[in-house]
Amino acid sequence: MAVLVIADHDNTHVRETTHKTVTAALALSGDVDVLVAGKGCDAAAAEAAKIAGVRKVLQAESAELDEGMAEAYQALVTPLMASYDAVLTPATSQGKNISPRIAAALDVAQISEIIEVVDASTFVRPIYAGNALETVKSSEAKKVITVRTSLFKAAAAEGGAGQVEKIDAPAAPAHTRFVGQEVVKSDRPELAGAKIVVSGGRAMGSAEEFQRVIEPLADKLGAAVGASRAAVDAGYAPNDYQVGQTGKVVAPDLYIAIGISGAIQHLAGMKDSKVIVAINKDADAPIFQVADYGLVADYMAAVPALMDALAAVGK
Amino acid sequence: MKVLVPVKRVIDSNVKARVKSDHTGVDLANVKMSINPFCEIAVEEAVREKEKGVADEVVAVSIGPAQAQETIRNALAIGADRGVLVQTDADPEPLAVAKLLKAVIEEEKPDLVLMGKQAIDGDNNATGQMLAALLGWPQATFASKVEIEGGKAKVTREVDGGLQTLEVDLPAIVTADLRLNEPRYASLPNIMKAKKKPIDVKEAASLGVDIAPRLTVLKVTEPAKRQAGVKVESAAELVAKLKNEAGVI
Ligand SMILES: Cc1cc2nc3c(=O)[nH]c(=O)nc-3n(C[C@H](O)[C@H](O)[C@H](O)COP(=O)(O)OP(=O)(O)OC[C@H]3O[C@@H](n4cnc5c(N)ncnc54)[C@H](O)[C@@H]3O)c2cc1C
Ligand SMILES: Nc1ncnc2c1ncn2[C@@H]1O[C@H](COP(=O)(O)O)[C@@H](O)[C@H]1O
Numbered sequence: 001m002a003v004l005v006i007a008d009h010d011n012t013h014v015r016e017t018t019h020k021t022v023t024a025a026l027a028l029s030g031d032v033d034v035l036v037a038g039k040g041c042d043a044a045a046a047e048a049a050k051i052a053g054v055r056k057v058l059q060a061e062s063a064e065l066d067e068g069m070a071e072a073y074q075a076l077v078t079p080l081m082a083s084y085d086a087v088l089t090p091a092t093s094q095g096k097n098i099s100p101r102i103a104a105a106l107d108v109a110q111i112s113e114i115i116e117v118v119d120a121s122t123f124v125r126p127i128y129a130g131n132a133l134e135t136v137k138s139s140e141a142k143k144v145i146t147v148r149t150s151l152f153k154a155a156a157a158e159g160g161a162g163q164v165e166k167i168d169a170p171a172a173p174a175h176t177r178f179v180g181q182e183v184v185k186s187d188r189p190e191l192a193g194a195k196i197v198v199s200g201g202r203a204m205g206s207a208e209e210f211q212r213v214i215e216p217l218a219d220k221l222g223a224a225v226g227a228s229r230a231a232v233d234a235g236y237a238p239n240d241y242q243v244g245q246t247g248k249v250v251a252p253d254l255y256i257a258i259g260i261s262g263a264i265q266h267l268a269g270m271k272d273s274k275v276i277v278a279i280n281k282d283a284d285a286p287i288f289q290v291a292d293y294g295l296v297a298d299y300m301a302a303v304p305a306l307m308d309a310l311a312a313v314g315k
Numbered sequence: 316m317k318v319l320v321p322v323k324r325v326i327d328s329n330v331k332a333r334v335k336s337d338h339t340g341v342d343l344a345n346v347k348m349s350i351n352p353f354c355e356i357a358v359e360e361a362v363r364e365k366e367k368g369v370a371d372e373v374v375a376v377s378i379g380p381a382q383a384q385e386t387i388r389n390a391l392a393i394g395a396d397r398g399v400l401v402q403t404d405a406d407p408e409p410l411a412v413a414k415l416l417k418a419v420i421e422e423e424k425p426d427l428v429l430m431g432k433q434a435i436d437g438d439n440n441a442t443g444q445m446l447a448a449l450l451g452w453p454q455a456t457f458a459s460k461v462e463i464e465g466g467k468a469k470v471t472r473e474v475d476g477g478l479q480t481l482e483v484d485l486p487a488i489v490t491a492d493l494r495l496n497e498p499r500y501a502s503l504p505n506i507m508k509a510k511k512k513p514i515d516v517k518e519a520a521s522l523g524v525d526i527a528p529r530l531t532v533l534k535v536t537e538p539a540k541r542q543a544g545v546k547v548e549s550a551a552e553l554v555a556k557l558k559n560e561a562g563v564i
Binding site: 068093094102115129138178183221253271276292 | 326329330331332333334341353372408409410413432433435436437438439440441442443444445446447448449452453454455457458459469471474475476477478479480481482483484488492493494529530531532533534535536538541543544545546547549550551553554556557558561563564
């Protein structure tokens with residue numbers, strides 16, 4: 001059995017979601033190849049070839065692959081599947097965009113957002129906002145899987161000695177054109193792989209307040225910044241900060257929720273964090289039911305006090 | 316322009332799902348069911364296109380049990396013109412739903428299919444992309460803005476790291492994200508009017524599509540429960556606990 005992993009990368013570096021997906025793939029088979037599709041992605045392909053356990057890397061380049069167009073990925077990956085029994089993609093927005101299209105082209109089910117590989121055909125995946133875990137078995141010849149990476153350990157970045165093989169990119173999709181993109185640049189760690197996440201909710205009241213309160217605390221802790229849907233909807237934080245059932249799922253060592261009530265949909269995105277801290281002025285907020293440490297307080301006083309207390313221990 | 320909107324009947328988003336004690340699934344007996352929130356957003360968007368004069372007909376399609384007629388009525392009350400129910404008591408997987416939708420689309424020939432990005436029961440986020448592949452149509456998923464002009468749709472998408480804008484030729488599949496719009500509350504007169512709008516009911520079996528499940532559900536279990544921890548009195552106590560007890564800073 002051979003397995004293909006579709007890498008998540010920025011052409012220069014392979015993101016940790018890829019290393020975690022390799023771990024899931026290795027639970028299916030020892031023969032794991034990685035596809036690095038993008039543009040000017042030699043460095044990322046070389047990095048992928050070094051991941052422990054990777055057999056070889058396939059590299060394909062075109063503008064449309066770089067832009068993440070699903071039609072281009074369907075055209076590239078579907079024929080490759082003649083040589084593979086399974087394809088695993090990290091369940092990022094991009095992975096969710098492309099993977100089902102490949103599954104349908106192969107006329108097989110997609111097994112979405114697995115959190116555990118039981119055996120090469122049996123997987124566990126959360127449903128109903130993570131309030132239930134479904135164990136499913138696939139008897140199909142090809143398996144198309146997206147991986148919720150937060151619960152898998154990353155494969156070592158060094159140790160592999162795979163070759164990089166360049167393959168042809170498909171023709172550009174006829175009916176889709178790239179118009180533009182607005183990427184939020186930040187020096188903070190990426191939400192998906194961060195050890196610490198500081199998230200703000202509706203209580204912030206404005207984008208300025210969100211930046212004034214949440215960001216300095218995150219920077220002090222070397223943390224990524226997250227937000228509730230309410231904070232994103234109101235424009236306090238960019239859309240890709242949303243943690244939850246329909247946003248990003250994270251499981252850092254430490255998750256600090258500030259002014260977030262703890263709706264089912266928010267909990268779905270963070271309840272597997274190792275340690276959860278909640279700061280909320282309402283002692284009955286549901287977030288306290290999952291918090292290891294709860295501070296019932298107005299964030300306006302609590303966050304400055306927390307900054308001082310961290311400074312006092314050398315943070 | 317004709318817009319088709321697939322709508323799914325799901326557990327209400329305010330209800331916490333409970334696993335059945337025999338581990339065969341989630342208990343939906345006597346649970347409040349609603350239109351999937353992302354489908355509601357898709358219907359709202361389609362109706363806005365109609366109100367702008369861009370669309371001239373909005374058709375809501377649901378695949379599910381007889382009760383899914385209520386879900387279609389929700390869409391009709393927002394402003395969809397008519398409904399199609401593809402009736403089945405099986406709970407088809409996304410690939411089967413996509414195949415059934417493809418059969419309906421071949422009959423209806425819409426210029427645009429606007430659907431939800433995700434159904435909040437199965438959390439698959441797959442049907443729209445699968446349908447696009449089966450039809451060989453372009454797709455623009457996770458839309459937060461849709462502008463239709465001259466046989467094309469310009470779609471702003473919520474992607475990793477920010478926003479991306481694509482232009483797709485129609486016919487196309489667009490899936491709605493949360494920020495696309497805020498669905499209206501249906502007014503009482505519109506709810507009454509919706510009762511008179513037509514719903515065409517067909518048996519799933521009549522569409523000649525193989526909808527047999529591809530995956531076998533071995534069991535459904537409850538995730539490990541998190542225990543509530545302790546309340547701390549001050550920020551200083553919190554930092555001390557994080558440092559000395561939890562060891563995470
Ligand atoms: C289909 C669907 C998908 C969804 N997906 C997601 C998702 O992915 N992620 C997500 O987060 N949500 C999601 N939601 C929304 C979710 O249901 C909640 O509405 C949302 O999480 C609430 O955000 P919040 O906690 O910031 O706001 P609120 O619920 O309004 O809570 C604000 C909290 O701040 C506290 N507060 C107010 N002022 C202060 C102060 N001065 N100091 C301290 N505390 C204060 C209040 O006590 C309150 O608990 C989804 C909903 C639906 C229907
Ligand atoms: N049974 C169904 N009937 C109608 N539409 C559906 C059905 N299942 C899924 N869909 C559509 O596909 C979208 C994504 O669902 P899913 O892929 O299951 O997460 C939904 O928001 C609906 O628009």
